[in-house]
Amino acid sequence: MTDLSYEADLKLFINGSWRAGEERDHFQVRNPATGETIGELPLASTADLDEALDAAERAWPAWKELGVDKRGAILKKAAALLFERADHIGRILVHEQGKPFAEAKGEVMGAAQLFDYYAEEAKRSYGRVLVRQPGQRSIVIPQPAGPTATFTPWNFPIYLLAKKVSAALAAGCTVISKPAEETPGCCAELARALADAGIPKGVFQLVHGVPDTVSRHLIGSGVIRKVSFTGSTPVGRHLMKLCADGPKRVTMELGGHAPVLIFDDCDLDKTLDAVVPQKFRNAGQVCVSPTRFYVQEGIYEAFAKGFAERTKAVKTGFGLESGVGMGPLANDRRVPAISALVEDARAKGARVLAGGEAGDRGYFYQPTLLADVPLEAEVMSTEPFGPLALMRPFASDDEAIEQANRLPFGLAAFVFTENGRRANRLGDEIESGMVGINNFNVSAADAPFGGIKDSGFGSEGGVEGLQSYQVTKAIHMA
Structure with missing residues (x-):
């Protein structure tokens, strides 16, 4: 590798547009190999979060009605862009998180594969017909859970973000994501791939901020219907308590040993x-x-x-x-x-x-x-x-x-x-x-x-990952 420069564009992505510093507070992003500051990340204000919630709510009806083929085409294009940009994003990831370049590029490729997989898996989201008397029908169908908030850590920042976002978007949910502030540039590149792939305004949004402030604001909103979190067991327990006031559907991938x-x-x-x-x-x-x-x-x-x-x-x-x-x-x-x-x-x-x-x-x-x-x-x-x-x-x-x-x-x-x-x-x-x-x-x-026990509940990946962003509806006709 000869290009050692950090070339990240640190911005928020809200309602289809990129938001920079302006009057916002900032977080200093550091290179863990040197401890040196390499960038300043704008943090979302309360007004930013409210705009993101409003945009996610307004965008949801059209996104869920778009159909799996058109949603899948956008996800497929985003996957192709991530594959194409893997070297560039991998270098950003090395600067922010520290892992060797081969691991970083592999993580980006894994993120792309998730979008590619869910673009197709959404087409196999089947319901079933129940046996009834002649002239009667009962059917069971999956539907998108609704606007979703995701929270992801710094250890695999783009892969874990992609694991949640790809499945949620494929299911027909709109998504507001808050990744870790330590690794924002590679996550912004995922948002950029979705934007360049033609994701409609408000369907996917990326915010950063003080974790407790952002989580309380998003989870406390009636707009959000599903929460997905990856992180420590203590933080997961805290977020589950916040979700219980909703109540909201949750997926928790917590600590291990x-x-x-x-x-x-x-x-x-x-x-x-x-x-x-x-x-x-x-x-x-x-x-x-x-x-x-x-x-x-x-x-x-x-x-x-x-x-x-x-x-x-x-x-x-x-x-x-x-x-x-x-x-x-x-x-x-x-x-x-x-x-x-x-x-x-x-x-x-x-x-x-x-x-x-x-x-x-x-x-x-x-x-x-x-x-x-x-x-x-x-x-x-x-x-x-x-x-x-x-x-x-x-x-x-x-x-x-x-x-x-x-x-x-x-x-x-x-x-x-x-x-x-x-x-x-x-x-x-x-x-x-x-x-x-x-x-x-x-x-x-x-x-x-x-995981099970204190390692959380619910699954990501596979058909189970898609189902975690869906609700089940039974329709009985006579």
Whole structure:
């Protein structure tokens, strides 16, 4: 990569037009690799939010009546534009979020695939006919839920935004989206692709602002009928309370603390080659990041040795530099948070086999492997959301299942074994919305993505993602 410049146009997109600074407050956007300010983001005023709500309400009747073919054509064009602009958007994403360019471009491509998928999936949104007496008919049909508010985080800013927006638009909803203020430029590019694809005024809008202020204003409005949120469990609980006053339909994709069960019959080197890159992908800032590694006793030390060697070989740096395997954490809050978890674990007896220190610039923290981590360590119960791998040995299948299910989280879990009977049992007994067996591919456009217990409810992706933006109507005719 030779183009290292940050070329983002930081604006709001309201009622079909771009809004810049004017008299609005601003948020300083920083490059996490350096800590330097790279842009100023205008924040929506109360008047901006009211205009967005009014526009979404007025645009909804025509959008839902447009029909799936015409809606799909707009989504298809937006997908093509995202594919075409993937390099440009990927560079913006590296500057704002820190991940290596290959990961950033892959995220943009994944966002494009979601629009492409839902442009077609909306055409397969079927109802059903119920058996009745001759001359009578009862039918069940899906209809769009209505104007929708979405709230998305900074770890996969354009992909998670696309996952919500593509399904909601395909279903016939209008959408007001509030992404994270740390990563606004790549999200503005998604809005630009939709605008250039011909999205009608008011159908999709992008706002930024103080999170609590914006969420209260949008959720408190009678215009909004559906809310979709991806983020932490505490914030999700807060938003659900706000939604209850509506009441409003909700989808919540919340925190996780993914267990990884490594059995002694796995292909050790192949497994290590798979798990280490996944652990440090996006600096571990992934809701389904493999984190709690439970390794069968017979291979525990060999697995730890191989994991440590591979961890030490991960090159950290600015994501547009050659050979970088892991970038910085996303903001200045994360480094002290990770440091505190590591020091607590070390004080309680954990062995540091690799890493364990903050970087000397930006928001970097070394890829870190902790072995023999006691259950009393805070990190064994608190999602680290960073480049920390935690290891403990286990003896039996029952013990492994017990440890996997120990926490109130249930988003994703992973198993590595060559025993088919064991794989079937673990797939059934692990309490998680998604289970990956001998692989980490739990997120795809055509597959449901969601958790249970404190990891939320509802799914995104697949037909379930489309259905989450629909309501069911039964019509009985005599």
